[in-house]
Amino acid sequence: xxxxxxxxxxxxxxxxxxxxxxxxxxxxxxxxxxxxxxxxxxxxxxxxxxxxxxxxxxxxxxxxxxxxxxxxxxxxxxxxxxxxxxxxxxxxxxxxxxxxxxxxxxxxxxxxxxxxxxxxxxxxxxxxx
Numbered sequence: 001x002x003x004x005x006x007x008x009x010x011x012x013x014x015x016x017x018x019x020x021x022x023x024x025x026x027x028x029x030x031x032x033x034x035x036x037x038x039x040x041x042x043x044x045x046x047x048x049x050x051x052x053x054x055x056x057x058x059x060x061x062x063x064x065x066x067x068x069x070x071x072x073x074x075x076x077x078x079x080x081x082x083x084x085x086x087x088x089x090x091x092x093x094x095x096x097x098x099x100x101x102x103x104x105x106x107x108x109x110x111x112x113x114x115x116x117x118x119x120x121x122x123x124x125x126x127x128x129x
Contacts, residue, residue, distance in 0.1 A: 053115055060108055064101060071097050 071094055 050115065050119070053111065057108060057112075060104060064104065067097055067101055 074090055074094055074097075077090065
């Protein structure tokens with residue numbers, strides 16, 4: 001009787017579900033110490049990060065559109081001026097803007113690749129659980 005009671009108390013002490021409703025699993029760290037973790041909580045955190053990244057990308061896309069419009073305006077202004085020296089300065093400014101756009105696109109591409117890699121790793125971790 002005492003053994004059964006002890007076992008029932010033991011099963012009550014270890015939670016099976018998190019307060020968020022997700023399943024709790026047993027995990028261990030590098031030192032071998034065991035702890036409980038909630039998979040759903042980690043997914044929510046990832047969803048928040050993805051949403052933040054998406055909003056940042058939208059802002060960058062808006063900035064890129066604005067820069068393209070500025071470049072178009074600069075090109076129009078350069079074409080109107082017949083002085084060669086003025087056109088050269090405008091073309092230099094356009095090339096500078098183009099280089100900035102290329103840098104931003106490269107940074108966004110790197111950021112996107114990192115997020116995709118993190119997402120793949122988390123999906124693999126979830127599948128292993």
